[in-house]
Structure formats: C-alpha cells, structure tokens
Amino acid sequence: xxxxxxxxxxxxxxxxxxxxxxxxxxxxxxxxxxxxxxxxxxxxxxxxxxxxxxxxxxxxxxxxxxxxxxxxxxxxxxxxxxxxxxxxxxxxxxxxxxxxxxxxxxxxxxxxxxxxxxxxxxxxxxxxxxxxxxxxxxxxxxxxxxxxxxxxxxxxxxxxxxxxxxxxxxxxxxxxxxxxxxxxxxxxxxxxxxxxxxxxxxxxxxxxxxxxxxxxxxxxxxxxxxxxxxxxxxxxxxxxxxxxxxxxxxxxxxxxxxxxxxxxxxxxxxxxxxxxxxxxxxxx
Amino acid sequence: xxxxxxxxxxxxxxxxxxxxxxxxxxxxxxxxxxxxxxxxxxxxxxxxxxxxxxxxxxxxxxxxxxxxxxxxxxxxxxxxxxxxxxxxxxxxxxxxxxxxxxxxxxxxxxxxxxxxxxxxxxxxxxxxxxxxxxxxxxxxxxxxxxxxxxxxxxxxxxxxxxxxxxxxxxxxxxxxxxxxxxxxxxxxxxxxxxxxxxxxxxxxxxxxxxxxxxxxxxxxxxxxxxxxxxxxxxxxxxxxxxxxxxxxxxxxxxxxxxxxxxxxxxx
Numbered sequence: 001x002x003x004x005x006x007x008x009x010x011x012x013x014x015x016x017x018x019x020x021x022x023x024x025x026x027x028x029x030x031x032x033x034x035x036x037x038x039x040x041x042x043x044x045x046x047x048x049x050x051x052x053x054x055x056x057x058x059x060x061x062x063x064x065x066x067x068x069x070x071x072x073x074x075x076x077x078x079x080x081x082x083x084x085x086x087x088x089x090x091x092x093x094x095x096x097x098x099x100x101x102x103x104x105x106x107x108x109x110x111x112x113x114x115x116x117x118x119x120x121x122x123x124x125x126x127x128x129x130x131x132x133x134x135x136x137x138x139x140x141x142x143x144x145x146x147x148x149x150x151x152x153x154x155x156x157x158x159x160x161x162x163x164x165x166x167x168x169x170x171x172x173x174x175x176x177x178x179x180x181x182x183x184x185x186x187x188x189x190x191x192x193x194x195x196x197x198x199x200x201x202x203x204x205x206x207x208x209x210x211x212x213x214x215x216x217x218x219x220x221x222x223x224x225x226x227x228x229x230x231x232x233x234x235x236x237x238x239x240x241x242x243x244x245x246x247x248x249x250x251x252x253x254x255x256x257x258x259x260x261x262x263x264x265x266x267x268x269x270x271x272x273x274x275x276x277x278x279x280x281x282x283x284x
Numbered sequence: 285x286x287x288x289x290x291x292x293x294x295x296x297x298x299x300x301x302x303x304x305x306x307x308x309x310x311x312x313x314x315x316x317x318x319x320x321x322x323x324x325x326x327x328x329x330x331x332x333x334x335x336x337x338x339x340x341x342x343x344x345x346x347x348x349x350x351x352x353x354x355x356x357x358x359x360x361x362x363x364x365x366x367x368x369x370x371x372x373x374x375x376x377x378x379x380x381x382x383x384x385x386x387x388x389x390x391x392x393x394x395x396x397x398x399x400x401x402x403x404x405x406x407x408x409x410x411x412x413x414x415x416x417x418x419x420x421x422x423x424x425x426x427x428x429x430x431x432x433x434x435x436x437x438x439x440x441x442x443x444x445x446x447x448x449x450x451x452x453x454x455x456x457x458x459x460x461x462x463x464x465x466x467x468x469x470x471x472x473x474x475x476x477x478x479x480x481x482x483x484x485x486x487x488x489x490x491x492x493x494x495x496x497x498x499x500x501x502x503x504x505x506x507x508x509x510x511x512x513x514x515x516x517x518x519x520x521x522x523x524x525x526x527x528x529x530x531x532x533x534x535x536x537x538x539x540x541x542x543x544x545x546x547x548x549x550x551x
Contacts, residue, residue: 007546008546008547008548008549009547011543011544011546011547012472012543012544012547012548014540014543015468015472015540015541015542015543015544015546015547016540018536018537018539018540018543019468019536019537019540019544021536022461022532022533022534022536022537022540023488023533025528025529025532025533025536026492026528026529026533027492027495028528029501029506029525029528029529029533030492030495030496030499030501031495031499031501032521032525033499033501033506033525
C-alpha cells in the first residue's frame with residue numbers, strides 16, 4: 001500500500017513538473033521572440049539612428065528620431081520613420097496623418113542599390129515640403145543610413161500590381177473599378193492616376209480607406225469627362241483582384257502589369273505632384 | 285493466478301482495451317450525442333448569418349475556432365465523472381491499466397473528435413458553399429469561395445497560396461495543447477475540476493497577456509515560420525522558438541495528462 005502511495009505521489013510530481021515545464025517553454029518563447037526574422041538587421045543598424053537626418057540638399061528638414069522596420073514582405077520593405085520637425089515656419093506637413101511619422105514602402109531591388117551608396121532616398125513629396133523651395137525645383141529628401149553588413153532577404157518577390165490602360169479614342173471614359181480584396185487588407189493605398197495626352201499627369205483620384213472601398217462599397221464608379229485623359233494607371237500596394245468594366249474605349253482590353261521599361265518611364269515623367277504656389281495636388 | 289492470466293500484458297491488452305472502449309461508449313454515448321447536437325445548432329446559426337458570403341478564409345477561421353473551443357470543452361468533460369465520489373471511484377477502479385484509460389481518452393479526443401467534427405463541418409458547409417457559388421455576382425472572385433477542406437493547400441486566383449496545409453499545423457498544435465491542458469487539469473483537480481481548470485487557464489492567460497504587453501513579442505512571426513518554411517528553415521532562432529512553442533510545450537502538456545491520471549488511478 002505504501003509503495004502504491006509513493007508511486008501515486010511520484011506520478012503527480014512528474015505531472016506537475018511536466019505541466020510547469022510546458023508553461024516555462026511558452027514563457028521562454030515569449031521572452032525571446034520579439035522580431036525573430038529582422039533581429040539581425042536591427043542589431044546592425046541602431047543605435048546610430050540619431051545620425052539620420054531628414055534633409056533637403058540645402059537644409060535640414062527634421063531630426064529623425066527612430067527608424068523601425070515594420071515588415072518585409074512581398075518584395076517590399078515597410079519602413080516606419082519617426083521624425084520631429086523643429087522649424088515649423090519653413091516646413092509644411094501636407095499630410096496631417098504623417099505629422100510626426102511616416103510609413104514608406106520600398107522596393108527591395110531599388111533599396112539594395114541605394115544601400116550600396118549607403119544612402120537611402122525617401123520620397124516625401126506627398127507629405128513634407130520645404131517652403132523655401134523655388135518653383136518646381138524639387139530636391140529629394142535624403143536619409144543617410146550608416147549601414148554596414150546589412151542584408152535584406154526577399155521573402156516573396158511579388159511586384160506591386162500597377163496596371164495601365166490607354167484611351168485610344170480621345171473620348172470621355174466611364175469607368176468602374178471593382179475591388180474584391182477580402183478582409184485582409186489594412187490601410188492599403190489605392191490610387192488612380194489619370195494622364196493627359198500631352199504626357200503630364202493631370203490629377204490623382206485617391207481612395208483613402210481601402211477597407212471602405214473593398215468591403216462596404218466594392219464598386220466605385222468614376223465618370224471621367226476630361227477628354228484629354230488617354231491613360232489610367234491603377235496603383236495598389238497589395239496584390240488583389242482587380243477588374244475594370246467598360247473597356248470599349250480603351251486601347252488595351254486586358255490589364256497587364258507595367259513592364260520595367262514602362263515603370264521607369266513613368267518615374268522619369270512624374271513631375272512634382274504638389275504645386276508650390278497653392279499647395280494643391282494639381283498642376284496649373 | 286492461472287497460466288493464461290500471466291500471459292496477459294498488464295500495461296496494454298487489446299481485447300481488454302476494446303471491452304473498455306465499448307463500455308465507455310455505452311455509458312457516454314448520450315452525452316456525446318448532445319455535445320455534437322449543440323455544436324450543430326451553433327454552427328447552423330452561424331451559417332444563417334453568413335448566408336451566401338461564405339468565403340474560404342471565413343470557413344477556415346470558423347473551422348479552427350470551433351475545433352479548438354469545442355474540443356477544449358469535450359476534453360474538460362471527458363473525466364468529469366472523477367469529480368463525483370461514487371462515479372469517480374468506479375472510473376478509477378475499472379479493471380484496465382492507466383495506459384489504456386489514457387489511451388482511450390487520447391484516441392477519442394485527438395483522433396475521433398476531430399474526424400467527426402470535420403465530417404459534420406464539411407457536410408453542413410457544403411450546401412452553403414453551393415448556395416454561395418450559385419448566387420455569386422459576376423464581380424466576385426470564385427476562387428475566394430472554395431470549399432475549405434482541413435489540411436489542404438488552397439490557392440486563389442491571384443496565384444498566392446493563402447491557406448497552406450503546413451500553415452495549419454500550428455492550429456493543430458494549439459488543439460493538442462489546449463486539449464492536453466484540459467485533460468491534465470480536469471484529472472488533477474479533485475473537486476470542481478471544470479471551474480478550476482477554466483480559472484487556472486484564465487490566470488495563465490492573464491499572466492501571458494501582461495508579459496506580452498511588457499515585452500511586445502511578435503507572435504505573428506511564430507506563425508510566419510510555417511507559411512514560408514523554405515525561407516526560414518535554416519533560421520536557427522526561429523526554428524528553436526517555433527519548436528518550443530508549437531511542439532515541445534503541447535507535447536509536455538500531453539505527457540503530463542498521462543502522469544496526472546496515473547497519480548489518481550486505483551488499479
């Protein structure tokens with residue numbers, strides 16, 4: 001009987017030890033986890049981040065207080081840049097949601113080439129402008145990264161779905177954009193860019209909240225009366241299901257991703273999107 | 285003791301195990317029937333709400349949410365008879381070994397339960413899936429409305445594997461861990477085992493929640509490992525943490541349930 005009691009107590013003790021060890025394992029993982037996959041990059045980049053200056057070619061715009069790597073997915077690095085603008089009189093923040101921090105998404109291939117020069121160029125044209133800037137003389141804002149032995153692994157090399165269609169008839173286009181992403185899209189940026197015959201970009205139509213677009217109102221109809229529009233680009237930073245109706249007036253009937261040449265062409269053609277005189281998102 | 289008795293394996297004897305399983309079924313079949321009847325009713329109400337917009341990712345979420353939560357309840361109630369002196373004594377004095385008692389509980393909870401649950405889920409989902417396809421507007425992507433089959437790769441039209449069989453492994457590990465916890469605690473606590481198990485689970489959850497708030501771990505990274513093993517296979521830190529979280533911890537809990545039963549068994 002005693003032997004039986006001892007056996008029972010031993011078993012109970014073993015059960016408690018195993019139970020506790022299991023919880024200990026879980027605690028250990030929570031303690032050690034953090035950002036498992038990007039920890040290497042984090043170790044090599046900070047703490048020099050105080051040296052990172054957000055500046056135009058002539059003047060410093062803002063002190064960068066922190067740079068955080070949020071995600072590295074689909075061939076893109078999402079960089080969260082927190083900054084503090086000291087000289088508010090000379091600097092204007094266009095996008096109020098980007099008042100003291102901004103998310104910038106980088107194409108991995110371009111980022112790698114930038115890193116060779118140890119300089120990362122960040123396009124802040126939509127968010128910050130230097131009021132001292134003359135006319136359209138645009139100066140890129142540069143963040144200098146003291147990077148050594150920094151490695152970026154591409155996880156899933158999908159391109160941004162950027163699709164181009166052209167108007168062959170110079171007639172107004174009645175367009176319906178249908179987006180059926182599902183519920184997994186969060187804060188994605190969605191934009192239509194209309195191009196004029198002359199080659200310059202005429203204006204952007206932006207959908208601020210993709211969730212509204214995708215879930216509550218999946219069909220967005222846009223009547224474009226401007227007959228000079230001959231080309232429409234659809235941008236999104238997420239892969240998804242796109243469909244455009246009423247393509248009768250358009251040159252291409254199937255939607256194709258931009259070729260590298262086309263993409264490069266757009267980048268070269270893109271003028272400053274913010275007018276220096278009226279701060280509107282238009283050209284005069 | 286006769287010669288024949290000596291030849292019988294005291295640890296595990298298949299005919300004895302079969303007899304025990306049959307006796308268990310006769311005693312518990314009514315309780316099991318009601319468990320699944322309630323489960324069917326709840327899922328039926330869920331299906332009424334989703335109507336014809338039952339996407340594959342939603343099916344997947346409902347499947348695993350139901351599997352883990354109802355499996356947890358099933359496991360908690362499996363040894364509920366131990367809480368009552370009379371029925372507990374009968375259960376503990378059943379003329380079978382501890383391994384056989386524990387083996388039957390594992391067989392029913394870890395194998396039979398998911399099989400029956402999956403079968404019911406697919407049978408009940410199928411008409412709603414057909415209805416979704418039949419009434420689908422032309423603007424919707426049909427590939428988003430495929431029938432969800434557990435542990436199967438499902439690709440969508442944008443060529444991105446959204447649901448992978450490997451990616452579902454952590455959810456099965458969660459099922460194993462939760463059920464093992466329920467079994468262990470329901471055996472270990474002699475009085476009010478269900479309430480005490482839930483209370484202890486809530487305390488553990490709170491502790492981990494506070495720890496997570498303080499440390500801000502990226503739990504998503506633990507899931508990411510199974511979705512893209514090609515990339516992360518040789519990431520030592522990721523491998524160790526994932527194995528600890530998804531394999532070692534649930535397995536230890538699983539073995540603990542055996543010793544908890546052994547500690548109480550009277551045979």
